[in-house]
Amino acid sequence: MGSLIHDPRDRGGLQQPMLIARDLRKHFLVKGSGGKSVKAVDGVSFTVGKGETLGVVGESGCGKSTLARLLLHLLKPDTGELVFDGDPVGIVPGIAVDALRRQVQMVFQDSYSSLNPRMPVRDSVAFGPFVQGKKKDEARHIARELLAKVGLDPGVFGPRYPHELSGGQKQRVNIARALATGPRMVILDEPVSALDKSVEAQVLNLLRALKRQFNLTYVFISHDLNVVQYISDRVLVMYLGRVVEIGPIGAIFERPLHPYTRALLASRPSMDPARRIQEPPITGDPPNPIDPPSGCRFHTRCPFAEEVCTTTDPKLGNWQGPQSHVAACHMHDPLSGHSRAASV
Amino acid sequence: MFKLAKTALMTDTIVLDQAREGFDEQAIPATRVRGYWQSVLYRLRHDPLTLFFAAIVLLIVLAAICAPLIAPFGPFKESIVGRLKPFGWRSHLLGTDELGRDMLSRLIYGGRVSLMMGVVPVLIASLVGGMLGVVGGFVGGRTNTAIMRAMDVFYAFPSVLLAVAIAGAMGGGMGNGMLALTLVFIPPMCRVAETATTQIRALDFIEAARASGARTTTIIRYHVLGNVLGPVFIYASSLVSVSILLASGLSFLGLGVRPPVPDWGLMLSTLRQSIYVVPLVCALPGVAIFITSMCCNLVSDGLRAAMDVRM
Numbered sequence: 001m002g003s004l005i006h007d008p009r010d011r012g013g014l015q016q017p018m019l020i021a022r023d024l025r026k027h028f029l030v031k032g033s034g035g036k037s038v039k040a041v042d043g044v045s046f047t048v049g050k051g052e053t054l055g056v057v058g059e060s061g062c063g064k065s066t067l068a069r070l071l072l073h074l075l076k077p078d079t080g081e082l083v084f085d086g087d088p089v090g091i092v093p094g095i096a097v098d099a100l101r102r103q104v105q106m107v108f109q110d111s112y113s114s115l116n117p118r119m120p121v122r123d124s125v126a127f128g129p130f131v132q133g134k135k136k137d138e139a140r141h142i143a144r145e146l147l148a149k150v151g152l153d154p155g156v157f158g159p160r161y162p163h164e165l166s167g168g169q170k171q172r173v174n175i176a177r178a179l180a181t182g183p184r185m186v187i188l189d190e191p192v193s194a195l196d197k198s199v200e201a202q203v204l205n206l207l208r209a210l211k212r213q214f215n216l217t218y219v220f221i222s223h224d225l226n227v228v229q230y231i232s233d234r235v236l237v238m239y240l241g242r243v244v245e246i247g248p249i250g251a252i253f254e255r256p257l258h259p260y261t262r263a264l265l266a267s268r269p270s271m272d273p274a275r276r277i278q279e280p281p282i283t284g285d286p287p288n289p290i291d292p293p294s295g296c297r298f299h300t301r302c303p304f305a306e307e308v309c310t311t312t313d314p315k316l317g318n319w320q321g322p323q324s325h326v327a328a329c330h331m332h333d334p335l336s337g338h339s340r341a342a343s344v
Numbered sequence: 345m346f347k348l349a350k351t352a353l354m355t356d357t358i359v360l361d362q363a364r365e366g367f368d369e370q371a372i373p374a375t376r377v378r379g380y381w382q383s384v385l386y387r388l389r390h391d392p393l394t395l396f397f398a399a400i401v402l403l404i405v406l407a408a409i410c411a412p413l414i415a416p417f418g419p420f421k422e423s424i425v426g427r428l429k430p431f432g433w434r435s436h437l438l439g440t441d442e443l444g445r446d447m448l449s450r451l452i453y454g455g456r457v458s459l460m461m462g463v464v465p466v467l468i469a470s471l472v473g474g475m476l477g478v479v480g481g482f483v484g485g486r487t488n489t490a491i492m493r494a495m496d497v498f499y500a501f502p503s504v505l506l507a508v509a510i511a512g513a514m515g516g517g518m519g520n521g522m523l524a525l526t527l528v529f530i531p532p533m534c535r536v537a538e539t540a541t542t543q544i545r546a547l548d549f550i551e552a553a554r555a556s557g558a559r560t561t562t563i564i565r566y567h568v569l570g571n572v573l574g575p576v577f578i579y580a581s582s583l584v585s586v587s588i589l590l591a592s593g594l595s596f597l598g599l600g601v602r603p604p605v606p607d608w609g610l611m612l613s614t615l616r617q618s619i620y621v622v623p624l625v626c627a628l629p630g631v632a633i634f635i636t637s638m639c640c641n642l643v644s645d646g647l648r649a650a651m652d653v654r655m
Contacts, residue, residue: 069551072555074551074554074555098557101555101556101557102557105555105556106551106552106555108548108551108552109548110548113547113548113549114547114548114549114551114552115549116549116567116570116571117380117571118380118570118571119566119567119570124549127553127556127558127566128556128557131553131556131557131558131559131562132556132557161380174552177552177556178552180556181556181557
């Protein structure tokens with residue numbers, strides 16, 4: 001877990017999670033379909049402890065990026081609530097969305113489109129502090145310091161335009177931009193997936209170092225299990241807009257509970273040529289999120305699917321504390337009636 | 345497990361320090377950094393053709409501005425005996441028109457009206473249309489639909505017909521002519537700005553700006569306008585020649601400026617009856633219109649080439 005330095009902005013104390021998401025839902029209406037909607041995020045609940053890194057993994061289109069945007073209120077959730085450090089977000093005796101954005105920032109996946117092509121990168125970094133009331137000189141000063149912190153010489157790179165930087169450098173600028181407003185929590189939406197492997201490692205190390213230095217909390221979204229394993233303290237596995245499993249990193253990678261998580265882990269290429277993958281661990285595409293399967297959403301691709309899986313929606317196990325490891329699967333619910341429920 | 349994590353943390357520090365000092369991405373020598381507009385200027389400087397035509401346009405503009413200083417005669421000075429004389433007749437370098445007025449002087453003065461009719465409507469239309477387009481494109485939804493469908497109504501008419509109809513309905517005169525042209529140019533300007541804004545709005549840096557707490561007006565001012573200005577400027581520069589042509593057309597039809605004000609379109613219209621008497625003199629206003637609008641067009645092409653860069 002993160003360091004225990006006291007932050008003057010801390011309100012709820014160390015035991016209070018940095019962020020609680022409760023039953024977040026976001027459906028996008030599909031035009032011309034007669035009121036059908038894409039259920040991008042469909043009842044997602046989790047907590048992020050102070051100073052921890054929560055990894056979010058899942059296939060493309062499972063709602064990871066939508067979730068990231070919901071956490072920052074860049075998209076308004078249809079239902080559900082967010083509690084930031086004990087204060088409900090966007091409700092009157094709580095924390096306003098503006099104030100939330102002073103404490104939570106985001107790093108985007110596409111380093112190309114996430115910087116203004118007509119603005120020198122130091123101005124892009126200085127923009128956040130500037131709109132939050134800092135004078136132009138102060139904002140520039142902050143930008144210079146942060147560019148140095150992310151490993152870019154502000155004198156050389158500050159006046160450059162995004163097209164004059166490499167992908168890794170741009171992503172460093174994006175990180176500096178996210179940190180410029182002094183956030184306590186950063187949502188990283190696939191921050192390294194567009195980078196090649198050597199740069200990816202540098203950026204990941206940078207992220208870890210910055211986390212320690214600024215006492216940050218991360219929500220790290222990625223489809224790359226190795227990256228998530230490297231950086232996360234806990235992992236949340238998403239499938240078709242739902243949480244299927246959540247737990248500490250060691251537990252998830254050593255004893256995955258949900259068949260989907262197991263399939264994801266099995267699909268990782270092995271370093272050992274003798275243990276290369278022979279059979280695809282999971283077949284087919286995810287079902288259409290406009291019309292998700294009944295019952296357990298994974299039953300169409302699950303090797304253990306039974307009658308109960310097609311009819312009853314599994315509950316995300318008995319969640320007890322920040323370190324508990326739970327999965328939404330009938331095989332782990334002794335009362336579900338699944339034939340393997342007792343044996344697993 | 346704990347021990348592993350600790351070694352990982354230690355390597356972090358090392359890598360970060362490397363990144364600060366000898367990170368090979370930084371080994372690139374410090375090149376001169378050019379902003380967008382600087383690089384446009386740089387490319388323009390290396391385009392002699394565009395520079396040549398820009399010089400002609402500049403010359404025409406300067407001549408029009410300094411008309412009283414360089415025109416050999418007054419533009420309204422008539423002469424009963426010296427009507428429709430050929431080139432070089434009694435120091436009238438380009439001959440005289442049907443009322444004996446010096447053609448060269450009238451052409452120079454006529455440039456004032458023609459250029460004004462070419463630039464002012466485009467400027468106003470870029471401001472109004474551009475603003476509507478940016479707002480519509482950025483806000484999106486019903487506001488955008490309302491604005492763009494209103495523009496489509498204007499689009500339904502051919503631009504010449506629309507200009508003639510508006511100018512005809514409001515009566516002639518320079519002010520009404522300019523207003524008619526402005527109204528004709530607002531819809532295409534609006535569309536260009538709207539398209540550019542819609543593209544920009546979908547990019548992540550707008551979302552990042554919103555995430556840092558910026559309000560819509562701030563985002564438009566700092567992040568949208570700079571990106572929309574380029575396409576709008578390119579399109580506006582190509583409209584100047586269209587505007588000069590349309591304005592001349594309106595004057596030719598008697599819907600623009602009124603005689604005796606010198607204007608190329610109007611001069612062409614009044615001189616056309618004398619085409620068999622002094623054909624070369626009568627063709628002069630047409631030549632002036634042709635040269636000016638062609639040069640404007642070529643300059644705008646050069647600008648487009650210099651500015652249309654994927655960055």
